[in-house]
Amino acid sequence: MALDTLYKEIVLAHYKNPHNFGHIPEEWTHVEGENPSCGDQFRIGMALEGGVISDIRFEGRGCAVSMSACSLLTEHVKGKTLAEAGRLIEDYLSAMKGEGALTGELAAFSGVCRFPARVVCATLCWEALLRSINARMKEESECVDNG
Amino acid sequence: MMAHPDHMRIDGDAVRGDFPFFAYAEQESPALVYLDNAATTQRPACVLDAVNDFYICHNANIHRGIHRMAEEATAAYEQARADVCSFINAASVSEIIFTRGTTESINLVACSYAGPILGGGCDILLTQMEHHSNLVPWQMLARHNNLRLRFVPVLPDGCLDMDRLDIELRACPGLLALAHVSNVTGCVNPIREIVALAHHHGVPVLVDGAQAVPHLAVDVRELGCDFYAFSAHKMLGPTGVGVLYGREALLAEMPPFLGGGEMIHAVTLDGFTCNELPHKFEAGTPNIAGVIGFGAALAYLKQIGLDAIRAHLAELTGYAWDALSGVEGVRVPWRLSPECGIVSFYMDEVHPHDVAQVADDLRVAIRAGHMCAQPLITAFDLPSVCRASMYLYNTASDIDRLIEALQAARRYFT
Numbered sequence: 001m002a003l004d005t006l007y008k009e010i011v012l013a014h015y016k017n018p019h020n021f022g023h024i025p026e027e028w029t030h031v032e033g034e035n036p037s038c039g040d041q042f043r044i045g046m047a048l049e050g051g052v053i054s055d056i057r058f059e060g061r062g063c064a065v066s067m068s069a070c071s072l073l074t075e076h077v078k079g080k081t082l083a084e085a086g087r088l089i090e091d092y093l094s095a096m097k098g099e100g101a102l103t104g105e106l107a108a109f110s111g112v113c114r115f116p117a118r119v120v121c122a123t124l125c126w127e128a129l130l131r132s133i134n135a136r137m138k139e140e141s142e143c144v145d146n147g
Numbered sequence: 148m149m150a151h152p153d154h155m156r157i158d159g160d161a162v163r164g165d166f167p168f169f170a171y172a173e174q175e176s177p178a179l180v181y182l183d184n185a186a187t188t189q190r191p192a193c194v195l196d197a198v199n200d201f202y203i204c205h206n207a208n209i210h211r212g213i214h215r216m217a218e219e220a221t222a223a224y225e226q227a228r229a230d231v232c233s234f235i236n237a238a239s240v241s242e243i244i245f246t247r248g249t250t251e252s253i254n255l256v257a258c259s260y261a262g263p264i265l266g267g268g269c270d271i272l273l274t275q276m277e278h279h280s281n282l283v284p285w286q287m288l289a290r291h292n293n294l295r296l297r298f299v300p301v302l303p304d305g306c307l308d309m310d311r312l313d314i315e316l317r318a319c320p321g322l323l324a325l326a327h328v329s330n331v332t333g334c335v336n337p338i339r340e341i342v343a344l345a346h347h348h349g350v351p352v353l354v355d356g357a358q359a360v361p362h363l364a365v366d367v368r369e370l371g372c373d374f375y376a377f378s379a380h381k382m383l384g385p386t387g388v389g390v391l392y393g394r395e396a397l398l399a400e401m402p403p404f405l406g407g408g409e410m411i412h413a414v415t416l417d418g419f420t421c422n423e424l425p426h427k428f429e430a431g432t433p434n435i436a437g438v439i440g441f442g443a444a445l446a447y448l449k450q451i452g453l454d455a456i457r458a459h460l461a462e463l464t465g466y467a468w469d470a471l472s473g474v475e476g477v478r479v480p481w482r483l484s485p486e487c488g489i490v491s492f493y494m495d496e497v498h499p500h501d502v503a504q505v506a507d508d509l510r511v512a513i514r515a516g517h518m519c520a521q522p523l524i525t526a527f528d529l530p531s532v533c534r535a536s537m538y539l540y541n542t543a544s545d546i547d548r549l550i551e552a553l554q555a556a557r558r559y560f561t
Contacts, residue, residue, distance in 0.1 A: 003508045007501075007559070015560070037516050038500050039530025061530055063498035064560060121500070 014068035033128030185536035227442030252376035305481025327359035333489030
């Protein structure tokens with residue numbers, strides 16, 4: 001069934017039991033991702049320790065693809081430095097545009113490209129977190145420049 | 148073309164024979180079930196033939212040639228205007244303006260009627276159930292002219308709060324603009340009563356009839372409204388054609404909308420004078436073939452009969468309602484209106500886009516999302532919904548296929 005290309009087992013598993021899903025402490029750095037046309041709304045929060053994403057959580061609602069993409073995102077960036085996480089996300093977003101291949105667990109999303117209307121679901125949270133990471137890194141580099 | 152002499156019952160399967168789209172779709176197995184008619188309908192062969200025939204046999208620009216083809220093209224275009232005029236019982240062809248669609252018709256009223264006369268602090272009254280096309284043009288005008296927008300809320304059953312409408316009208320807003328039929332709930336607003344109430348307070352009324360004209364026998368003089376907008380493609384006609392009906396007395400006073408050829412009487416380097424109605428509002432070469440195709444669509448609808456279509460859809464909607472209530476987790480958050488074949492719903496624990504994706508996989512086309520009516524969906528605290536919308540060629544077996552798809556979605560995601 002063509003559906004299984006979109007909804008791989010791992011996608012369904014993360015949709016039904018999203019990882020790192022739940023309340024975000026206010027003091028964490030957060031960012032929002034929204035797709036009004038589907039009504040998807042997410043908030044991602046990360047705790048930073050010495051430039052490392054020591055913890056990350058998300059909350060909100062969305063379809064199976066956006067929920068699982070966010071769940072896997074949190075799994076993959078936890079424990080990474082901002083720069084490492086930024087690179088990982090950029091590679092993922094490029095692969096979703098057909099440039100480069102997804103590997104490991106993330107390969108589950110390679111079939112999404114065959115459903116152009118759903119690519120936005122798979123990238124919503126990834127783009128949001130990249131915005132947040134880039135903003136944070138810019139702030140930090142400005143602190144260093146000024147400091 | 149299928150004849151339906153008794154004008155009472157429609158055989159969806161037989162009607163489908165008039166539509167080449169379905170012959171094409173039925174080459175695949177399972178055949179496509181098309182339930183997205185509130186977005187756009189399919190076109191019968193007579194409409195496609197009319198468009199094709201125009202380009203092959205009569206193609207010329209209208210209202211400006213002396214040659215025979217130009218005269219034929221003009222006559223066919225103006226005949227379609229006369230057909231529209233009689234379809235909605237307008238008083239004169241001067242009141243029928245062809246546009247690109249409902250959206251452009253509403254923008255025309257915002258720019259040429261409301262824009263010049265409504266200024267600082269004035270109110271425009273809308274409702275919570277409007278399609279974005281009857282909301283955003285007013286938000287743009289409000290920003291530009293410093294107007295206030297007020298909204299009549301929707302009751303928990305999806306109907307308009309008529310008590311609040313009455314109260315809002317007492318404040319004499321500059322205009323009331325509202326949908327005849329909601330594209331989400333299918334709720335039919337009592338336009339005649341609303342117009343009478345509005346006029347009692349001296350408030351002019353624009354009706355967005357995009358979802359109404361394909362189903363209800365709309366008589367603009369009986370409704371009494373000042374403006375009425377609708378689209379051809381939601382009623383078997385081509386895309387890119389719409390209508391604005393306006394009362395002649397109002398249209399005559401309004402400045403033109405777009406400037407260019409056709410809308411002028413005479414032009415000098417210093418200025419221009421306007422053409423007469425309705426040409427004053429039809430700048431540039433219009434969608435001539437589309438308008439002619441629309442005329443053919445109206446003839447087809449007339450032959451089938453809107454009464455018969457409405458009876459057919461009431462029957463199908465009732466059938467869909469019973470079947471939907473048997474699917475675990477499916478909820479209809481408002482009262483179902485049977486007239487216009489619109490059934491919106493959601494499924495607990497399964498996102499509407501995922502429902503629509505599974506349906507698509509089983510070759511059932513439904514819509515999922517905010518239906519271009521985000522404020523209404525938000526008012527019901529929903530992220531988005533699914534919508535199945537039917538028209539004359541749908542059958543009970545289409546609904547059966549929809550139900551199978553919903554059950555499959557349920558199994559897949561829970």
